[in-house]
Amino acid sequence: MMPRRHQAAARLFIAGALWLCATQTHAAAHYQLEKVVELSRHGIRPPTPDNRKDIEAATHRHWTTWVTRDGELTGHGYAAVVNKGRWEGEHYRQLGLLTAGCPQPQDIYVRASPLQRTQATALALVDGAFPGCGVAIHRVKEENDPLFQTEAFPATNTEPATQLAAVQAKAGDLAARQQALQPAVSALKTAVCAPGTDCSFFDKPWQIKQSKSGKTYVEGLSVLANMVETLRLGWNENLPLSQLAWGKITTAAQITEILPLLTANYDLSNDVLYTAQKRGSILLNAMLQGVDHTPASMPDTRWLLLVAHDTNIAMVRTLMGFSWTLPGYTRGNIPPGSSLVFERWRDTQSGERFIHVFFQGQSLDDLRHLQSVDQAHPLLREEWRQADCRITDVGTLCPMKSAIKTLSKHLDPSAITPVSYP
Template sequence: MLVKMPVLSALISAVLPALFTLNACAESTQYQLEKVVEVSRHGVRPPTPGNRKQIETVTQRSWPVWQTADGELTGHGYTGAWLKGQFESQRYRQLGLLKADCPSDDEVYIRASTLQRTQATAAALSSAAFPGCGVPVHALSGRDPLFQYPEGNASPAEKQIAKQEALKAIGGDVSRAQQRLEPQIAALKRALCHPGSTCPDFDRPWSLHVWSNGRIGITGLDSLGAMAETLRLAWSENLPAAQVAFGQVSTTAGVARLLPLLSAKYDYSNDLSYAARRGGSILMGQIAAALDNHPQPDAPPDVRWLLYVASDINLAYLRTLLDFSWQQGEYPPGNIPPGGSLVFERWRDSHQQRYIRVTFQAQSLDQLRQLTPLSQSNPLLITEWQFPGCKTTAVGTLCPYDAALTRIKKNIDPAVIVPVSYPKS
C-alpha cells in the first residue's frame, strides 16, 4: 500500500525524535560517572569591610547597609546555594554516583575555607543535597594553606616575573589600558557618583604594584572592580532597584553593562601564570590526586563527591592553570558569580576506558536574584573545558583520562606544595 506524502512526513517527524532519544539513551548508558571533585565559590554576601571602605572613599557617598554583616553569607545567598546543591545532587543520583538515602563516610566529603561565608555556603549545599543527614562541613580553625596564598616574601626575580606578566596582560602600558577602558569607567562613574560631585578618584591615573608576596595590585582598577562586584552582589541579593547603583539601573542588562571592569581586574591581576602557580598549585594538586585512579596515602579522602567551597580568587587561579575561559549568559567574560563552581568529573565507559570532564557552572543573574528553582528546563549555565582529542558524547565533552590529567598537573609548582590535612568528623 502506498503511503501518501503528508502521512509519510508525519510518520518520519514522529519516529525520528524517538530514534534520536533512544540512541542518546543507549550512548549515555555506555558511560558511568565514578567521581566528582568540585570547587565552588561561596554564595551572595554584602561587600567586605575593606571593600566598603574602598568604594565609599572613591564615590564619596555611603552605600546601602545590608541586613547581614559585611562579608558574611546572606539568607538569600544561602537559599541560592541550596537550590544549586539540590539540582546537582539530583543529577548525581540519576547518574548513579549517589544513592537515595544518607551517604556513608566513603561517599562524600565537604571542605570549606576558614571564612564564615564559605562554611555557611558549604552547609547550604550539604543540607540541600542530603536533607536531614547531618553531613558535616570540615574546616580548619587556623590558617589553611589549601585556600590561602603562600606566606613569605617573593624574591626580586619573582616580583619582576609577576610584574612583566601583568604588564603583558594589560597591553604593556597601564595608562593606555585605562584609556581603553574609559567608556566603562565613565559608565560606572555616571551610575555611582553623587549628582554634582566630581568624584576625582575615578579619573586618577592607575598604577601597578607588586606586593611583597608577589601578588599584583592596580591602584584605581582595584576599587572600580570592587564597585562592580558589589553591584553584581546587590542585584543577586534581590535588593530593591533603588539600592542598586543608587537607583541608576533597574534591569539585569543594566547591571551587566556595569560589570566589565570586574573582568579587567581578573585579567590584569588574578589570571596570571605566576600568581596562579603560587596561589593555586596546592589546591590543583589535591584535585589531581583525588582524580587519580590509584590514590596515594597522602591523597584527599577517596570519596565519590569531594566538594571544596572557597572564594572567586581560588577559582581564578585554577582556571588559569587549566587555560580555561568562559562567557556565560549576561555576565562579561571570565565572570565567577556567587556559587559558581569548577567541576571535575571522572567517567568510565563500557570498555573500562576512563575520561575526565571539566565544566564551569553557575546560576544566571536572574536565577540568583529571583531564587529560581533549577531544572532540566531551567538549568545552570555550563561551559565545558576541551582540547584536541576530547569528544562530544551524550553525557558531555569527555577528554582522554591520561591527557586530561597531564594538563591538570602541567602548571603545578612543586616548590609551593605542602602537606594538606583533612579533619575527620
C-alpha cells in the same frame, strides 16, 4: 477512529520517543560516572569591610548597609545555593554516582575555607543535595587553610619583585587598557556618583602599586572592580532598586555593561600566571589527584566538594588555560555560587577513563529571583576541551592521561606542599 495521517504521525512520534529513550539508555550504559571533584565559590555576600571602606572613600558617599554583616553569606545567598545543591544531588543520583537518601561516608567529603561565607555556602550545598542529613563540613582549625589562603604560607606566597615584574609585563600599556575600558568606567561613574560630589577618582590614571606586604595591585582599577562586584552582588541579592546604585541600575543589562572592569582586574591579579603558579598549584594539584587517582592522604569519596573563593577559581583556571564567557557575563566572570567541576567517566566497553571539565553557574536574574535549577532554567555551562576530546551524550569527554598532562603543565612543584584532610 484516528485518521490515517494522525496514525502515521503517532507512529513517528512513538518511534522517535523510543529512539530517544534507547539513545539515553545507551549513553548511560556506555559511560559510567565514577568521581566528581568540584571547586565552588561562596554565595551572595555584602561588600567586605575593607571593600566598603575603599568604595565609600572613592565616591564620598555611604553605600547601602545590608541586613547581613559585611562579608558574610546572606539568607538570599543561602537559598540560591540550596537551589544549586538540590539540582546537583538529583543530577548525580540520576547518573548513578549517588544513591537515594542520606549519603554514606564514601559518597561525599566537603572541605570549606574557614570564613563564614564559605562555611555557610558549603552547608547550603549539602542541605540542598542531602536535606536533613547533617552532612559534615570539614575545615582546618587554624585561621588560614593551606589550600585556599595560600598567601599566608611561605611556600605558596609570591616573591614581591617577581610578582611586580609579572604584573607589569602582563599589563603592558596600562593607559591604553584604561582608555579601552572608558565605556564601562563612564557607566559605573553615572551609576554611583552623586551630583555635585567629588568623583575625580574615576578619571585618575591607573598605576601598578605594591603594598608593604608585597601584594601587587592596580591602583584605581581595583577599587572600581570592587564597586562593580558590590553592585552585581546587590542585584543578585534582589536589593530594592532604590538601594542599588541609588535607583540608577534597574536591569541586568546595566550590570553586564560594567562587568568588563572585573575582568580587567582579574587579568592583572589572580590571572597572572606567576601568581597562579605560586598560589594555585597546590589546589589544582589536589583536584587533579582527586579525580585521577586518590592518594592515601586524601578522602576516597565519590564527590569531593571544595568551597572557597573566586580568587581560588581564578588561579586554578589560569593554570589550566581555561577561560569561559557565560551568557550575560563577561569573559572569565565567576558568579556567586558558581563552580569549576572535574568529572571522571569510564567507558564501560573499553574500560578507558575520561575527564569532563566544565564551569557552571546561574544567570544574573536567576540568582536575583531565586529561580530553581531545572530543565527550563539550567545552569549556564562552558566546557574545557582539547583536540583529542570527544563529544558524547554525557558531555565533552577528554582522555584522562592526555588531559591530566595538559592541565598540569603549569604546576609549580615547589609550591605543592603536603595537605592533610581534617
